[in-house]
Amino acid sequence: MTRIQHISDHPPEVSVQYSTSSQLYTEYLNPRFSESHYILKTLDFDLEVVEFERKSEQWRRQLPMEITNQCLNRPRPHLHCEILNFFSLHCFDVCNCEVIVADNYFTGSKDNLRKWIGHPRFELIRHDVTEPLLIEVDQIYHLACPASPIFYKYNPVKTIKTNVIGTLNMLGLAKRVGASMIMSDRILLTSTSEVYGDPLVHPQDESYWGNVNPIGVRSCYDEGKRVAETLMFDYHRQHGIEIRIARIFNTYGPRMNIDDGRVVSNFIAQALRGEPLTVQAPGTQTRSFCYVSDNVDGLIRLMEGEHIGPINIGNPGEFTMLELAETVKELIDPEVEIKVVENTPDDPRQRKPDITKARELLGWEPKIKLRDGLPLMEEDFRLRLGVPKK
Numbered sequence: 571m572t573r574i575q576h577i578s579d580h581p582p583e584v585s586v587q588y589s590t591s592s593q594l595y596t597e598y599l600n601p602r603f604s605e606s607h608y609i610l611k612t613l614d615f616d617l618e619v620v621e622f623e624r625k626s627e628q629w630r631r632q633l634p635m636e637i638t639n640q641c642l643n644r645p646r647p648h649l650h651c652e653i654l655n656f657f658s659l660h661c662f663d664v665c666n667c668e669v670i671v672a673d674n675y676f677t678g679s680k681d682n683l684r685k686w687i688g689h690p691r692f693e694l695i696r697h698d699v700t701e702p703l704l705i706e707v708d709q710i711y712h713l714a715c716p717a718s719p720i721f722y723k724y725n726p727v728k729t730i731k732t733n734v735i736g737t738l739n740m741l742g743l744a745k746r747v748g749a750s751m752i753m754s755d756r757i758l759l760t761s762t763s764e765v766y767g768d769p770l771v772h773p774q775d776e777s778y779w780g781n782v783n784p785i786g787v788r789s790c791y792d793e794g795k796r797v798a799e800t801l802m803f804d805y806h807r808q809h810g811i812e813i814r815i816a817r818i819f820n821t822y823g824p825r826m827n828i829d830d831g832r833v834v835s836n837f838i839a840q841a842l843r844g845e846p847l848t849v850q851a852p853g854t855q856t857r858s859f860c861y862v863s864d865n866v867d868g869l870i871r872l873m874e875g876e877h878i879g880p881i882n883i884g885n886p887g888e889f890t891m892l893e894l895a896e897t898v899k900e901l902i903d904p905e906v907e908i909k910v911v912e913n914t915p916d917d918p919r920q921r922k923p924d925i926t927k928a929r930e931l932l933g934w935e936p937k938i939k940l941r942d943g944l945p946l947m948e949e950d951f952r953l954r955l956g957v958p959k960k
C-alpha cells in the first residue's frame with residue numbers, strides 16, 4: 571500500500587488517501603488534487619514533493635496510456651448550477667449520468683424536483699455560485715442567473731455578481747478539476763441572445779458584436795453575460811480550460827414558473843385565467859421562441875461536441891408579440907382580450923437567430939414549431955393552475 575498524504579491546507583475530501591501503487595498514479599492524475607497550492611507527498615517514494623498543478627500535464631504525458639485511461643474513465647458527476655429552473659430540469663431528464671445540482675432557490679422551486687429527490691444519481695445542494703464551490707465533478711453546466719427580465723432587474727447587483735463572480739467561481743472550479751483538452755471535463759456557459767442587445771443586424775449570427783446599452787436597466791444581465799463570455803475565453807486562452815458557450819434565444823415550455831414574467835408564460839397563464847393578454851407596446855417587436863427540449867438537445871450536443879462556440883441555440887421562426895398573443899388567444903380562448911400596455915426601457919425591437927453554425931457544427935436544428943409547443947405548455951399550466959380543458 572502506498573500512502574498519499576496531503577500536507578497543506580485542504581478541503582476535507584482530499585485530506586488523506588490510501589491506494590495501491592497503480593492507483594497512486596490514478597490519484598495523482600485525479601483532478602481532485604489539482605488545486606494549485608496543494609502539495610502532495612508520497613511517503614514510499616521517499617518524500618517526493620510535487621506541486622500538482624504545474625506537473626500534472628507533464629505526468630499525464632509520461633504515464634502509460636492504460637493508466638491514463640483508467641483515470642480518465644473514473645466516473646465523476648456532472649454539476650448543474652441552477653437546476654431548479656424549467657430549462658435545467660429538462661437537461662436532467664435526458665441525461666443518464668450522476669448529477670450534482672447547485673441552486674440558491676432564487677427563481678426555482680423545489681417542487682419541480684419532487685420526482686428526482688431521493689434518486690441515487692441525483693444530489694441537490696443549496697449553493698449560490700457567487701461563493702466558491704469545492705466539489706469533484708467532470709462537466710459543469712453553468713446555467714446560473716435569473717433569465718426573466720422582471721427577476722434580473724429586481725436585484726441587478728446580485729444579477730451582475732452572479733454573472734461575473736459566479737462565472738469566475740465556476741471557471742475556478744473547472745480549473746481545479748482539470749477541465750482540459752485531454753479529458754472530457756469541460757464547462758458550458760449558457761449565454762444569451764441578449765449579448766446582441768437591440769440588434770442592428772438581422773438575423774443575428776455569432777460574428778455580430780451587438781448593440782448594448784452599458785448603463786441601462788438590462789445591463790446587469792446583457793453586459794453581465796458579455797463579461798461572462800469574456801471570462802470563459804480568457805480562461806480558455808490563458809489556462810487552457812475547455813469551454814463551451816451557447817447563446818440561447820427565448821425558450822419556453824412546460825415547468826416554467828407560472829409567474830416567471832416572460833411573455834409566453836404570461837400569455838398562457840393570462841389566457842387560462844381569462845385575463846387580458848398584456849402586449850407591451852408597440853407589439854411589433856419580434857422574438858423567436860424555441861421549445862425547451864429542442865434547446866436542451868442543442869446544449870448537450872454543444873457540450874459533447876468539439877466546438878467551443880459561441881453558438882446560437884434558438885428557433886429561427888420569428889413572431890411579433892401581437893402575433894404571439896393572437897396565436898395564444900386562438901389556441902386557448904378566442905374570447906380573451908388583448909391589451910396593449912406600457913413597455914420597459916431598452917426592449918430589443920427584433921430578435922432572430924441565424925443558426926447556420928449550429929446546423930453545420932452540431933448537426934442541430936429545432937424540431938418543434940411554436941404552434942405545436944404552445945399546447946404542450948398549455949397542458950402543463952392547466953394542471954398546475956387547476957383549469958381543466960372545456
Ligand SMILES: O=C(O)[C@H]1O[C@H](OP(=O)(O)OP(=O)(O)OC[C@H]2O[C@@H](n3ccc(=O)[nH]c3=O)[C@H](O)[C@@H]2O)[C@H](O)[C@@H](O)[C@@H]1O
Nearest residue numbers: 717762764818819820821832833836848849850855891917
Ligand atoms: O425567454 C428567454 O429565453 C429570454 O428572456 C428574456 O428576454 P426577453 O426577450 O425580453 O423576454 P420576455 O420578457 O419574454 O419579453 C419578450 C417580449 O415580449 C414582450 N412582453 C413581455 C411580457 C408581457 O407580458 N408582454 C409582452 O408583450 C416584451 O416587451 C418583449 O418585447 C431574457 O432577457 C433573455 O436572456 C432570455 O434568453
